[in-house]
Amino acid sequence: MTKEIHYSIVDVFTTRKFAGNPLAVVHDGSNLSSSEMQKIATEFGFSESSVICPPDNDQTNAEVRIFTPHEEIPFAGHPNIGTAWVVANKDTAARYNGSENLIFDEKGGIVDATLKLEDGIVTGAEIIAPQPLEIYGHPNVKLMAQCLGLELENLIPSTDIPAVATVGLPFAFVEVDSVKNLGNIKLSLSAFEQAAELGPKTVDGFCICAFTVTKEDGHDLYVRSRVFSPMGSPIEDPATGSASGALGALLASKYGREPCTINITQGVEMGRKSDIIVEVPQTPSQPHISGCCVLVSDGVLYI
Numbered sequence: 001m002t003k004e005i006h007y008s009i010v011d012v013f014t015t016r017k018f019a020g021n022p023l024a025v026v027h028d029g030s031n032l033s034s035s036e037m038q039k040i041a042t043e044f045g046f047s048e049s050s051v052i053c054p055p056d057n058d059q060t061n062a063e064v065r066i067f068t069p070h071e072e073i074p075f076a077g078h079p080n081i082g083t084a085w086v087v088a089n090k091d092t093a094a095r096y097n098g099s100e101n102l103i104f105d106e107k108g109g110i111v112d113a114t115l116k117l118e119d120g121i122v123t124g125a126e127i128i129a130p131q132p133l134e135i136y137g138h139p140n141v142k143l144m145a146q147c148l149g150l151e152l153e154n155l156i157p158s159t160d161i162p163a164v165a166t167v168g169l170p171f172a173f174v175e176v177d178s179v180k181n182l183g184n185i186k187l188s189l190s191a192f193e194q195a196a197e198l199g200p201k202t203v204d205g206f207c208i209c210a211f212t213v214t215k216e217d218g219h220d221l222y223v224r225s226r227v228f229s230p231m232g233s234p235i236e237d238p239a240t241g242s243a244s245g246a247l248g249a250l251l252a253s254k255y256g257r258e259p260c261t262i263n264i265t266q267g268v269e270m271g272r273k274s275d276i277i278v279e280v281p282q283t284p285s286q287p288h289i290s291g292c293c294v295l296v297s298d299g300v301l302y303i
Contacts, residue, residue, distance in 0.1 A: 003031055005040070005301040008086050012078040013239040013266075013274035013291035015123075020267070020274045021239035022296065023082035024049040028093035029065065034072070036303055041067035043301075047237050050079040052086070054093045055105065062087065062094035064104040064111070069233045073203065074108030075130055075168035077241010077276075077289050084113040084125035085293040106130070108168045116290065126279075126290035129167035129242070133249035133287075136164040136200035143195055144174045148210055148228075149186030153177075160254050164200040167287055169242040171227070172208045173250055179224050182212050183269055189230050196231065204232030209243040211264075219257050223247070223264045238267030239274030245287040248278030258282050 006027040014020030024044040029037060029051035041049040046069075053063040065072060066079045084102050087094045096102075102113040102125075109130035116124040141157045155162075156175040164172045172195070176182045196206035207229040215222035225247065227240040248262040260280045267274040279288040 003303040005032065005303055006298070007301060008090055008298050009296045010082045010085055011294045011296055012082040013241070013276050014294060015292045017294050017296055019272050020291075020294070021078045021237065021272070022046050023079055025083050025086040026051040027086070027090055029053045030093055032303070037065060038067055038072065040301060042069045045069050045233070047234055048073070048076050048079045050083045052083060052092045052094050055095050057105070060103045060105040060110070061096060062092070062104055064106050066106065072107065073169060075106055075111065075242060077127065077243075077245060078239055078291070080104060080111050080113060080127045081125045081241065081289070081291050082293055084115060084127070085122060088115055088122040089295070116292065124290065124292035126288050127241070128288055129245045129286040131167055132285060133246060133253070134166050135160075136166065136170055138163050139172055139195060139198070139200075143191060143198070144172070144208070146188055146191040147195055147208055148174065148176075149188055150176065150181060150184065154181045158254060160250060163250065164202055165246045165250055167242065167245040167249060170200070170202045171240075171243040171246060172202055172206060173247055174208055174210045176210050176212045179212055179214060182210060182224055182226060185210060185226065185228070187228055187230050187235070192230050204229040207232065209240065209247055211247060213251070216255070219259065220261045220263065221251055221255065221257070223251070223262055224268070225264055225266045226269060227266065236270060238270050238272035239276060239291075240266065241276060241289045241291070244276045244278050245289045248280050248287050252280040
């Protein structure tokens with residue numbers, strides 16, 4: 001018997017269609033197996049897709065499962081923000097009573113979300129990362145330059161960076177000396193494979209968030225970033241909330257600014273400009289990641 005599965009596609013970390021990071025959100029995964037959820041995510045082919053399932057306790061609004069085209073992952077930023085928007089605007093399996101506050105139960109832990117409203121209309125959400133910053137290790141800076149096809153002098157090493165770090169999903173972080181060189185990156189798959197072998201491992205084997213700080217303004221920092229995953233899919237991500245959360249916490253520590261607001265622009269080189277805001281409270285606490293969403297389409301899957 002064919003199952004009709006309703007879904008929405010939203011662009012996240014943007015206020016206009018066809019920018020930001022696209023996300024497919026399945027409204028109700030009650031009758032789907034894990035294998036079917038994975039096949040749906042593979043069919044969409046976005047960096048992540050999410051599936052809303054009914055809550056199994058009185059403390060949460062929904063169980064949310066997140067899939068890349070290849071595997072299920074414990075946490076990600078833009079799927080949570082996009083899912084919160086869908087819960088507020090569509091008929092889903094979530095328990096929702098119109099509150100601005102949502103609690104999602106995920107493989108990586110509990111995720112708190114607060115809806116963003118403008119003139120009474122839900123425009124996006126702010127989420128709290130499931131854990132404080134944790135640093136797994138410091139990759140070799142020369143190898144990081146080779147991964148990105150840059151000269152060693154194009155990177156800015158410090159005590160804290162390069163680093164593999166996480167607030168729920170691990171990434172490698174590398175600071176580049178200019179926006180120009182950020183745009184000149186040419187990936188070396190063999191260097192990425194070597195980095196994955198040496199570890200610490202990240203999502204997709206080895207995934208790099210390359211960034212440059214463009215402006216300092218009191219407790220605010222402005223950052224341009226790019227996130228690369230040549231062993232995963234897609235090779236470059238237009239907006240990565242989980243990486244941005246960890247990056248914000250790293251920069252707040254490096255610059256000695258807590259609390260701190262980090263305004264991150266990503267996806268420019270892909271033609272999908274994304275705006276991500278990270279608020280870092282006093283350590284040790286989880287960063288807050290926020291952004292806007294735009295509905296692109298609604299549809300039905302036949303399983």
